[in-house]
Amino acid sequence: MQAHGKPGTGIGARLRRKEDARFLAGKGNYVSDIAMPGLMDVAFLRSPVAHARIRAVTAPAGAEDRVFRAEDLGGVKPMQAQSGIPGYRASDYPILATGKVRFVGEALAMCLGRNRAEAEDLAGEVTLDLEELPPVVDMLAARRAGAPLVHEHWGDNLFLTTAVDGRIDEVARTAPVVVKREYRMARQCMSPLEGKGVLAYWDDRHGQLVVVTSTQVPHIIRTGLAECLGLEQRLIRVIAPDVGGGFGYKCVLQPEEVAVAWLAMKRRHPVRWIEDRREHLTAGANARQHHYLVTAYADRRGKLLGLDAEVSVDVGAYSVWPFTACLEAAQAGGNLPGPYVVPAYRCKTYSIATNKPPFCPYRGVARPGVCFAIELTIDAIARAVGREPAEVRAENLVPASAMPYNNITNKHYDSGDYPKSLRMAMEAIDFAGIRARQRRGEADGRRIGIGFSTYTEQSAHGTKVFASWGIPIVPGYEQATVRLTPDGGLEIRVGTQSIGQGLETTLAQVASEILTIDPARINVVHGDTALTPYSTGAYASRSMVMAGGAVSRSSTVLAGRIARIGAHLMQCRTEEVRLAEGRVFGPAGDVSLEEIAKVWYLRPDQLPEDVDLGGLEATVGYRPKVDTGAFSYATHAAVVAVDPETGVTQILDYVIVEDCGTLVNPMIVEGQAFGGAAQGIGTALYEESSYDEAGQPLASTLIDYLLPGTTEVPAMRMQHIETPSPYTEHGIKGVGEGGAIAPPAAIVNAINDALAPLGAELGETPATPRRVLAAILAASERQAAE
């Protein structure tokens, strides 16, 4: 495949990343790499049981000043994420468990040592007196009357119930084809390779609490810390150094962040907590677990007439801050219709409290679940009407001629050609060839299947969309600062965060596009509330659209000022000059940015009286033309081989055809898509945070929780469609999450395609060998009974 990319160093160039050198040298600087004089470690004593009343937490004699329990954290407030949605029940998420413990892994005490090993020794000596309570582990059981209550005073286990009540009864009465399905997605653990880490100290010189934390959202963390600690925000500085992957895990305030910050203030020496893998896999098992009941109505050709669904989300014990316990269900309800024309729609959602870790928005937020539900349903409809799933899918997709298109849940699909992405994927994966191969059969007895999944990814949604989800912090506009340095280099400051997605490169490309400065001479400063404009941070695939837009706007303002100074130096009119190759060209000569910078900073006496005193630094804000977001979309195609004897699935081929609008750096876009798809493959086939009836996590090592490796993730291929968004600067759409959305649906559709001749069908992730065999067995029992 020809590598996609434009020449030059601006938007569209396949530029190597500026950040690579330090990582390749082993000189990345993550929280756990930071050394400071007097630094001490903490270890958290965590609840060994899922649900219990706390009678006593007792420090060993002589160590009382190094063990901190809830009652020792005087004045620290619990995290409480309020929601504007009527009927929402906020939970108090205590920094250290208070009154009850509500999940295995909940922090009960913070123990201080000269190093982690000593802190863990101390945690091992703390005695717990817990009165165990029956836990509620299964979300559907949690909805039933008489279930144990996670929060007694609620009277039930529901954070929130919502309903989209479209008129569906008429369709239900008359539709010739009715397909009913139940789907489940397992609980998952996001598993960035670097776990969470936080280091805090008091800075006497600035009179500030400095919190260095592995986060996607430094400015939000400052607000949250201030609320919990009762400090003014000017007294807190949050620094995010290199972040070893986030994926959503690091976009919320964590209790450990608050506890460690509090301890640094109390002790006045640096302290840190570095999450270990076991802590992450148990206390951090907080994503993806959805349950669906879907009834789809269609005509005899498989054209959708209506969709009726009930979505349950296992939110766990508390609401995270700030994204609330209902973001997931709200997104699920709004996104279930997917890229399809759905004439009638009804959906009820339940956000259910259980004795599990509090739910976090994981890459794709709800959409891997809804994509799984709708895409499996499309294939089920196709089988019900006896047609090719790909054809039924194509006929139901919103056609390009309908763009921009307002769907049934009021999503404004801005641009693109969804059916084309499907056609291209079919061609790239050799759809006809695979069907022929299936007819021939496999010598080894395995069964081949092909599956597709098409989705939309609402990226960079604006204020109104977030406000409608009722979360306490609504992302708004974005600012960026650009500054020409006295020697003609450029500094960019943004409040959003690079967590591996390459913003140090792509934001430099946007500036380079306008200012024609070589990215090698551009620095992107991020990850420090003291140095950057405010931003809610990196999530919701918003950084490239929002921060990219802001860098573009501020660069444009700076370009104007550069042009005016350049024109003055060349004694011509501003309209006569243009920027190119890092120089300003006039009718009779040119002057470099370096010379212009030198004059502004060092020889301002050479400038005219009426020079713009804003100088060679500009902070400009940005928002897209609409608040409804820019919709990326893609079709993923998978070919699998399923062994009906062992239930093992192997991915033979995987193709992605994606349209994320204008590509800023095709190499990075592909990296995001492939990396996301690898996580989606984990969702589809391997990853599962399972629990026993007592609420004990059963996957607490990477031997039990299977992250896909080089032998599980196949060689993937990608093709681009490039339809610029009409609403964003340069037509950019977000792309960070998309890769993770489609694989569970594409892969399980492929498995079901392989098993269709056996009459077996799966509706659950991960599609483990055991589940595949169970589906085959159930089908043969059903057939025997018939």
Added chain:
Amino acid sequence: MIPITLTVNGRRVEATVEPRTHLADFLREQQRLTGTHLGCEQGVCGACTILLDGVPARACLAFAVACDGAEIRTVEGFDGDPLMARLREAFSAEHALQCGFCTPGMLISAYDLIRRLPEADEARIRRELSGNLCRCTGYVGIVAAVQRVLAEVPKAATAPSPAAEASPSARADTPLWGKIKTALGAKPKA
């Protein structure tokens, strides 16, 4: 506390360690070599991979005391090494890293793989790297980077040789490796 003497990146180090301190903590906290990352401390993820007497090993599974007398090479110990320079270049060109957390371990496993198996095809590369997890890249760029380096080594250097699958102790400098080194000393192809 137990005294140990070992070689770290060519430098002789004398230190005292607690019996329970693993090699990765020793390197990171006592030697300030923070390029060796800890992703699991359970021997699964491979982020802590270093060369122990020339052989890839999990620094989180080796006790520092057990490394008395050993020769350790971490990601920081490859300055001037032509193969590692080539690998780093290929990693960047192929976008084989995003957050960079798996990268040091990945580089060391890839380095070892190229030396042992200069003829490895894609399937073999994947099998050899299956002990190193990356959560960001989906491995596409990583596999491509290794393939790129293998392709850059001229044919003469990768002629089949029984030494290709040499035993660990013979890995350090096989005749084949000598040929590759010579080849790598040459200017990279444009």
